Each structure stands twice: as C-alpha cells, then as structure tokens.
Amino acid sequence: MKFKRIVTILIAILIFYLGFMFAIKKYVYPYKYAEYINKYSDEYELDPYLVLAVIKTESNFDKSAVSKKEAKGLMQIMDTTGEWIANELSINYFLPSMLFDPELNIRMGCWYLNNLENEFDNNLDLVLAAYNGGSGNVNKWLNHEEYSEDGENLDYIPFPETKKYVDKVKANYNIYKYLYNK
Template identity: 55%
Template sequence: MRLKFISKIVIVLLVIMAVLNAKNIIKYYFPLKYSDYVVRYSKEYNLDPHFVMAVIKTESNFNPDIRSGKNAIGLMQITPETAKWAAEKMNITDFTENMLNDPEFNIKMGCWYLNDLNTEFNGDMKLVLAAYNGGRGNVQKWLKNSEHSMDGQSLQYIPFKETDKYIKKVEVSYKVYRYLYEGNMTSAFLISLP
C-alpha cells in the first residue's frame, strides 16, 4: 500500500515537472525581448504589453533588421509612408527612415500607432489589428459594406485573407503571452526599467 502511494506521488511530481518544463520550452518561442521598451511605451500609450509583444512576435519575430516585401521595417513592421505621417502627428521634426531600424524608436512609434488606431476603432482590438495590417482606410470601407459588417461597428468577414490570418496569429500569440507571463510579466518588465 505504501509503495502504491509513493508511486502516485512520484508520478504527480513527474507530471508537474513536465508541465513546468513545457512552459519553459514555450517561453523560448515566446520570449520577452525588448521588454523595457515594450513596457515603457505600452504604458505611455495605454496598451497591454502582452498585446504589444504579440504584435512584435507576429510582425517580425523580434528581428529588428527585417524588411518586408512591402517595405515595412523593423520590429513592428512600419512602412516609411506610415512612419512619416506618424512622425508628423508625434511632432518628430527630424524623422528619417533609418530611425525605424532602431528598436526603441520602432516600438515607440508602433505603440503610438496602435494607440491611434485604438482610439479610432473604439478599443476593438480586432479592428485595430485589421487596420494595422490591412490599412485603416480599408477597415473603414469594410465597416460600411454590408457584406463585411452587419452593424457598421464590427467585421463579420475580412476580405483580405492575409489580414484575417494576421489577426488570428496575433490573437493566439496574445493568449500565449498572457498565459506565460500574466502576473509576472509586468513585474519582470518593470525590473528592467530605470
């Protein structure tokens, strides 16, 4: 009887160790890179840092040197056209395209832009992501089209497959980041802030 009890305890401990190890493996694929900048600018622009991490993971997989086929640059994949417009709105007078290669600047501008979209789309993260990926003008057109929106407030159908897939990827990454770092992510971030 005592041997059975000890065997059950060992099995439970092995399962717990496997679960903890699995979480560490998942953290390898969903890291907290650039966390000091993410926390700083998420806070400044009233965003969830888990959400910003999910956007960066989806956009660039944390590669600050990446440039897309559509000429989007850096961690948050901002196009030079959008950056020039955002720089004007942010009162950045000395903006140059090279600034998008700097991780801190890229995250700051990306967070500003997400916040701007968040304001325009009343906090609807699906619309914010659709606009971030597919363009705010397209989202406004889709909302006015009864094939895409029944109420003019939300989207039932996104005609750009890439945008639809993008939203789903960010949503999954967001859930993973919240699962892995909820409760300790913000404190882990804040440790690295000055």
C-alpha cells in the first residue's frame, strides 16, 4: 500500500512538472517564428537561442512593437539601421514599415548580430551592449579606463538601460538553452 502511494505521488509530481514545463514553453518562453529564426541563425552562424532571447527581450514576440526611440518589429531595429542593413544585404527597395515583416526583421536582426559578433570577437557582453547602445559607444567605453581596464572587456556599462538589457538577454538566453536544448 505504501509503495502504491509513493508511485502515485511520483506520477503526480511528474505530470505537474511536465505540465508546468509545457506552459512555460508555450506561454512564457515560446519558440515562435521558428522557421525564420532557424533559417537565419543558421545562415549567419548564430545560436538560435540567442536570437530567441533577443526577440523575447526586445519585443516579447510582438511583430508590431515600436519602442520609445521608434525601433520596430520583433528585433527592434531602428529605421536608419534598417536602411544600412538593407543596403548591405542588397535590398534595393526599403521602407521602414518593412521592419514589421517578421521574416525580414529576423533576417536583418540576425545579420546585425553576426556583424557585431565579428566586430567584437564573439564577446557576448560586447555584442549585446552594442546591439542596445550602439557599437560606437561600446568602442568608446572599451577605450576608457573607467569602463574597461584591459580594452577588451567592459567592467562597467555607463548606460543603465544597456546594462539591464545585457543582463536580461543573457538570463533569457540561459533559460532558452535550458528549456529547448535537450
């Protein structure tokens, strides 16, 4: 009788755990736009979980999102950045409204992340700080002893929003890896 009770409790715990994990994946940390994320993560040699973490942090998967600074779409790309990326990708006709298209936004965001990884030698903190605060600012900070002792890593990010952003994306990245990398 005691054995049956233990087995019943273990089964109930397992069912609860599986239900909880399903709900977390479906509602809190979804893998939306998987076709585009996988395609462009592969094309630009990115970890798709990093792309998911950026999208989760930037727009929480709202393809219509617009920030206070007018960044648009899933990966919150500024109009001027979109124009520059469109030129780099040989997209002949670009309008800022195109940033609301999930596939194009993810393609551009992945290209930009790859560009930043190349610029900052795959240093995740620098890449994320540059994605949020601009690569020009990150380069200035790296050349300033108050923010970087070695010129290669940031010891201090002077923009509180950027520091919070880097920490949040890294946390989301670790959660995505835990939930989906099995």
